[in-house]
Amino acid sequence: MKSVVIQKPNELVIEERPLPAPAAGDVRVKIKLAGICGSDSHIYRGHNPFAKYPRVIGHEFFGVIDAVGEGVDETRLGQRVSVDPVISCGNCYPCSVGKPNVCTSLVVLGVHRDGGFSEYAVVPSKNAWHIPDAIEDKHAVMVEPFTIAANVTGHAQPTEHDVALIYGAGPMGLVTVQALKGVYRVKQVIVVDRIEERLAMAQRSGADWVINNAEQSLQAVLDEKGVKPTLIIDAACHPSILQEAITLASPAARIVLMGFSSEPSQIVQQGITGKELSIFSTRLNANKFPVVIDWLEKGLINPEKLVTHTFDYHHVTDAIELFEKDQRQCCKVLLTFGQ
Incomplete structure (x- = not known):
């Protein structure tokens, strides 16, 4: 062979x-x-x-x-x-x-x-x-790429009332968009990236709002709209993201880290405890294959996108x-x- x-x-x-x-x-x-x-x-x-x-x-x-x-x-x-x-x-x-x-x-x-x-x-x-x-x-x-999204959502337990912010419109960000919109019917999914074509892919996958943070301040855009994300997912893996996510998050929000950066992140603990934020990490998948196979059978996700x-x-x-x-x-x- x-x-x-x-x-x-x-x-x-x-x-x-x-x-x-x-x-x-x-x-x-x-x-x-x-x-x-x-x-x-x-x-x-x-x-x-x-x-x-x-x-x-x-x-x-x-x-x-x-x-x-x-x-x-x-x-x-x-x-x-x-x-x-x-x-x-x-x-x-x-x-x-x-x-x-x-x-x-x-x-x-x-x-x-x-x-x-x-x-x-x-x-x-x-x-x-x-x-x-x-x-x-x-x-x-x-199936395997979507199990990554199943693991993320298994931690975060999204609901239809969530306002979700996803950093990164690469494959892992995009499978998560589909899971949040197609499976959990999350009210609003916002995707931030620095590449316009990737943001267009996010919209095709179901994102409600996309933001190019190479051109504008993410915090300024969200503040202008009065948006406080209740679920933030870091699928971009840059050391600066965690502190920004803590700042942007609504009180009682959940933050999920998907990346493997070896660079240190500097965070202010008060921002976490003051809002009682929950921070999760996720790696690979924990027995999520039957979950995703069920999603596919029900037509809740579309890998072809x-x-x-x-x-x-x-x-x-x-x-x-x-x-x-x-x-x-x-x-x-x-x-x-x-x-």
């Missing part, structure tokens, strides 16, 4: 590898589609501290089970599945409180273990989620470079494997 392998930072090859056999409890998935994420680019460029090389990247992937290991029901053969990349122990404290996404021995497919940019991948059976026939392939491959480009996997280098360089026109890029 052919696999996309990062041998070391900035060295990508398409390598011939032996066809893997599933071990006990595993299934083998014949990959049909995979999505490119920022973390794939970070591993390629050597900017992910968790990655070990060589590595088959890719943690957003969909395909069909073509082999099962010992102990796996053979009726799973031929099932269409999307794969949850989060592999956890099930026994540690985070796992015991429903947070396998921060398991003390966390393994993420495509980061710590070979992922889905390959013609075949072996994964734990419990991580391969059956996709109903009514859900198209091109939607099924997008995010997909801008599709490449055959042989052109993966071109695909990643487009993803990295064209933030104006490019949002979600898919790779096609054997059909």
Whole structure:
């Protein structure tokens, strides 16, 4: 089989590898589609501290089970599945409180273990989620990105009365817009970004109001309208955002941090306690695949609004470079494997 392998930072090859056999409890998935994420680019460029090389990247992937290991029901053969990349122990404290996404021995497919940019991948059976026939392939491959939004909203518990402010109209900001509007029917969703084309994508995804904060002060615009967000989501990950969010937030608001910035943020504690704000962080997803599959079955979200480009996997280098360089026109890029 052919696999996309990062041998070391900035060295990508398409390598011939032996066809893997599933071990006990595993299934083998014949990959049909995979999505490119920022973390794939970070591993390629050597900017992910968790990655070990060589590595088959890719943690957003969909395909069909073509082999099962010992102990796996053979009726799973031929099932269409999307794969949850989060592999956890099930026994540690985070796992015991429903947070396998921060398991003390966390393994993420495509980061710590070979992922889905390959013609075949072996994964734990419990991580391969059956996709109903009514859900198209091109939607099924997008389940994992939407689980990020499901994790955010699981923390924040949005209601139709919320006024939500999202920093960043990249893929993670946009999936969150769709979840807030399509699933939770939030009264108002405001998106702030510095790229006009991204703001247009946010409007297509359901944002009620978009603001370019390269051209105007976000605080001044919100103050002029008398808007105090009750839910603020940082999907842009800049050290200055947290303090601004604390300043802008309504009393009793919730703030959710999605980013992995290693730069320090300077905040004034009084702003948090004075308003009794709740601050959450979110990483990956905690058993959210069935949640998103249900959203798709009910037509509450539309992944096609995010997909801008599709490449055959042989052109993966071109695909990643487009993803990295064209933030104006490019949002979600898919790779096609054997059909």
